[in-house]
Amino acid sequence: MRLAVEAMKVVHPGMGCQAGVAKPTNPEPEPRMNTHKNARMTVHGRILLVRRIIDEGWLVTAAAKAAGVSTRTAYKWLARYRAGGERILHDRSSAPARCPRRLPAETVAEIERLRRQRLTGPQIATRLGLTRSTVGAVLRRLGLGRVAALDPKPPVVRYERAAPGELIHIDVKKLARVPDGGGHKKLGRSAGPSHTGGGYTHIHTAIDAYSRLAYSEFAGTENTRNCVAFLDRAVAWFAERGITIEVILTDNGNGYRSRDWRDRCAELGIRHKRTKPYHPATNGKVERFNRTLLDEWAYARLWRSEASRARALDRFLHRYNHHRHHTAIGGPPISRLNNQPGQNT
16 A cells, blocks of 8 residues: 555656656556546636746746645646646546455456346355455446346337327316315324315326327316216317317226216217226326326425316416426427417417
8 A cells, every 4th residue: 555655656856766666567547637526726726826836937836836736746746747637637536546356347246147047145155255345336236236236227208199089088186175275195194173175086087198288177077977067068178179079088986987977978979998907008198197197296395275276287288288398208298289379379
């Protein structure tokens, strides 16, 4: 360790050469542009320091004081500059020149090979005669510390339709009403009896699978009469935006399995499909919208009453449809509809 420290020392000009100074066996590493967070000077400050001394004739002590470093440090950078120019003023790697206890490359490769055969760290250590900590450090450095890293993540595959109206997802989200003064999600359950339950409200949503354009409203519980009434209003809302609904996908709620629902879909010329029981991911687009509804509207702030939250639903829907960037389509949902009135308002 002492030799390594001595090898880094730079002799003050005029003091002669120190005998027995070890020289690194490895070639000079490529300079790096990043600077240690605790460094007093960046590479630009070092260049300014030596330029003041060499080109402008500053005294080393004066240049060091202006840079906020010691005279010894100023001499160090001056000597490095004279030895190698500006290139040598860049940060150097802190890795040691020699590492006698470094594992051979063949051993590291064998650890990786055994890991990819799904052997655990202790099993690899036993087989190769290494300590568990050594094998664990190598696996972490290779990014194979977790078994999940052995299997590449599958690409994200999003299914969507080719045109608006080809498929509309419909679902109902049940929400607890906001008591006067605010609910427990923001105030905590210890807020007092005045902040306990006040019943539930139901948000019905229809969302287009192609454009992600969404229509939501408070339409009551998920019974046959409310579901059919919401269907009529949703069809009219999408028709105003030039979208004709061809297929509707819902879950298996009572309102969607009724004869009235079936007959109304037939009258409107809409084909109805239901998801497989206990597989909500089939209706994933509207399920994902429900989560956005909770995060960005229902629980986005402390609502002091149910009425104030209800009034904000239309503002949220307008922002979602017209202004909010949707990552799956690269813009707001309305951007996928051409020449719509008020598209950019």
